[in-house]
Amino acid sequence: GDSVTQMEGPVTLSEEAFLTINCTYTATGYPSLFWYVQYPGEGLQLLLKATKADDKGSNKGFEATYRKETTSFHLEKGSVQVSDSAVYFCALPGRGSTLGRLYFGRGTQLTVWP
Amino acid sequence: DAGVIQSPRHEVTEMGQEVTLRCKPISGHNSLFWYRQTMMRGLELLIYFNNNVPIDDSGMPEDRFSAKMPNASFSTLKIQPSEPRDSAVYFCASSLGTGGTPEAFFGQGTRLTVV
Numbered sequence: 001g002d003s004v005t006q007m008e009g010p011v012t013l014s015e016e017a018f019l020t021i022n023c024t025y026t027a028t029g030y031p032s033l034f035w036y037v038q039y040p041g042e043g044l045q046l047l048l049k050a051t052k053a054d055d056k057g058s059n060k061g062f063e064a065t066y067r068k069e070t071t072s073f074h075l076e077k078g079s080v081q082v083s084d085s086a087v088y089f090c091a092l093p094g095r096g097s098t099l100g101r102l103y104f105g106r107g108t109q110l111t112v113w114p
Numbered sequence: 115d116a117g118v119i120q121s122p123r124h125e126v127t128e129m130g131q132e133v134t135l136r137c138k139p140i141s142g143h144n145s146l147f148w149y150r151q152t153m154m155r156g157l158e159l160l161i162y163f164n165n166n167v168p169i170d171d172s173g174m175p176e177d178r179f180s181a182k183m184p185n186a187s188f189s190t191l192k193i194q195p196s197e198p199r200d201s202a203v204y205f206c207a208s209s210l211g212t213g214g215t216p217e218a219f220f221g222q223g224t225r226l227t228v229v
Contacts, residue, residue: 034217043118043205043220044157089157093216100145100164100209102218106156 001098002027004073006090006105013080013112021075021108023064023090033057033066033073034091034102044089047075080112120206120221127228132194135224138187139208147218148181148191149205157205163189196228 007022025033032051036044048057050066050073057064062077075088090105119138127133139146147162161171166183174181178197183189193200203223209216 036218041222043207043222044218045220046217049217098170100216101147101159101162101170102216104157 002031002092002094003103004033004090004092004105006088006108008106008108009087010109010111013110015082015112015114016079017112019075019077019080019084019110021088021090021110023073023075023105025071025073025090025092027071027092030066030068031092031095033064034093035062035064035073035075036089036091036104038087038089038107040086047088080110082112082114085110085112118206118208118219118221120204120224122224123222125224125226127196127226129197129228130195131228132192133196133200133226133228135191135204135206135226137189137191137206137221139189139206140219141187143208143210143219144186145209145216146183146189147205147207147209148189149207150202151205151223152202160191193226196226198228201227 004025030053034049035047037047038044048059050057053068055066064073064075087107087109089107091102094101121136148160150158160173161181163183181191203225205223207218207220209218
């Protein structure tokens with residue numbers, strides 16, 4: 001079935017470092033793809049999304065490009081801040097009998113030090 | 115809109131007791147999800163509803179777990195009897211789940227500790 005695989009964490013960076021969190025997907029066709037973020041003590045919230053191949057989603061300085069050739073949707077940020085410390089989840093939506101639900105990756109813990 | 119509202123935020127209970135978690139989804143959303151999050155197992159989907167009807171409960175770990183959605187604005191997740199291994203953060207989420215690109219909105223979670 002459809003699924004996403006994201007890199008294992010934790011990821012620890014210094015402030016202003018470059019961030020990449022890898023995500024690859026397995027699916028028939030080209031589903032929408034999402035990145036969610038979970039700040040400490042909170043629920044998940046949508047960070048960005050891309051609805052079709054070659055789209056780029058962006059928000060709060062984060063970007064991810066939907067690359068069908070490599071079935072990837074890697075999350076990047078050029079200069080991370082301490083406030084970006086959180087858990088990041090890649091996700092894709094179900095289809096057919098699972099329409100309406102989201103399939104999440106395992107999550108990647110990011111810690112940014114000042 | 116106030117977002118997805120869960121109660122209580124924290125629950126500490128003794129093993130063997132019944133625990134009921136509550137969720138109020140965003141008005142107008144027709145899909146509701148219950149998730150469990152632990153360090154060991156990550157984020158797990160327990161059950162989800164479309165239009166108040168349970169669609170997939172294959173993630174419910176045991177018969178001790180049950181979920182109901184009596185109307186579009188309220189859902190409960192019950193654990194009876196509770197066990198220490200049920201300790202986790204339980205999230206409720208809702209979405210407009212009928213196709214397209216359904217963004218799920220999460221509540222702040224209920225942190226359950228069973229001692």
